Amino acid sequence: MNCVSRLSTTVNIIVGSHVWVDDPNKAWIDGQVIKITGQEAEIETPDLKKVVSKLLNVYPKDTEAPAGGVDHMTKLSYLHEPGVLQNLRIRYELNEIYNYTGNILIAINPFQKLTHLYDGHMKEEYKGASFRELSPHVFAVANAFYRAMIKEGKSNSILVSGESGTGKTKTTTMLMQYLAYLGGRNSESY
Ligand SMILES: Nc1ncnc2c1ncn2[C@@H]1O[C@H](COP(=O)(O)OP(=O)(O)OP(=O)(O)O)[C@@H](O)[C@H]1O
Numbered sequence: 001m002n003c004v005s006r007l008s009t010t011v012n013i014i015v016g017s018h019v020w021v022d023d024p025n026k027a028w029i030d031g032q033v034i035k036i037t038g039q040e041a042e043i044e045t046p047d048l049k050k051v052v053s054k055l056l057n058v059y060p061k062d063t064e065a066p067a068g069g070v071d072h073m074t075k076l077s078y079l080h081e082p083g084v085l086q087n088l089r090i091r092y093e094l095n096e097i098y099n100y101t102g103n104i105l106i107a108i109n110p111f112q113k114l115t116h117l118y119d120g121h122m123k124e125e126y127k128g129a130s131f132r133e134l135s136p137h138v139f140a141v142a143n144a145f146y147r148a149m150i151k152e153g154k155s156n157s158i159l160v161s162g163e164s165g166t167g168k169t170k171t172t173t174m175l176m177q178y179l180a181y182l183g184g185r186n187s188e189s190y
Pocket residue numbers: 097108109110111112113114162163164165166167168169170171
C-alpha cells in the first residue's frame with residue numbers, strides 16, 4: 001500500500017484504485033491501477049491502453065461522484081486539478097456554465113446563446129436570494145454585491161478576470177444589466 005499526501009488529504013493508491021493520470025494530449029485520462037512497483041504505478045485506461053506514471057502524478061478518482069457533477073467545488077470528494085476539470089466538463093456538457101468555488105464564480109463560455117439563463121424569470125428568482133441559495137449564476141454575484149452595497153452604504157467592486165475570449169465582456173454586461181434591474185426596484189426590499 002502506498003500513501004500519497006496531497007494538500008491536507010492523505011490518499012491511498014493501491015492496485016485496483018480508480019485514478020486520473022496526466023496525458024500529453026487530453027490533459028488527464030482516467031484508468032485503474034493494475035500494478036505498483038516502488039514509486040511507479042501502471043494504469044490501464046478504459047480503451048485498454050497501459051500508462052506508467054510516478055505515483056506522485058496519479059490522482060484518485062471519485063467513482064461515486066454525481067453523474068451531473070456538483071455546483072460547488074467544495075462538494076467534490078477530491079479537490080485536485082483533474083477532479084475540478086472533470087466536474088467543470090460534465091456540467092458544461094449539460095449547459096451548466098456557472099460553478100462556485102468559495103465565493104468565486106467560475107463562468108465558462110458556452111459559445112452559444114443560452115437565453116433561458118438570463119430571462120425575466122431568472123432575474124426575478126435571484127432578486128433578494130442569499131448568495132449560494134440558488135444555482136451558481138452571475139445574477140447571484142450581482143445580487144450579493146448589491147445587497148452588501150445597500151447594507152453597508154459604501155462602494156463595492158467585482159473582479160472579472162480570464163483569458164481573452166473567455167467571456168469577461170459578456171459577464172460584465174450581464175452584471176451591469178442585472179444591477180440596473182435591481183436598481184430599478186425599491187431598495188427597501190434589501
Ligand atoms: N455566457 C455567454 N453566453 C453566450 N455567449 C457568450 C457568453 N460568454 C461569452 N460569450 C460569447 O463569446 C465571445 C467572447 O466573449 P467576450 O467578448 O465576453 O470575451 P472577453 O473575455 O471579453 O474577450 P477579450 O478579452 O478578448 O475582450 C462573444 O461572442 C460572446 O458573446
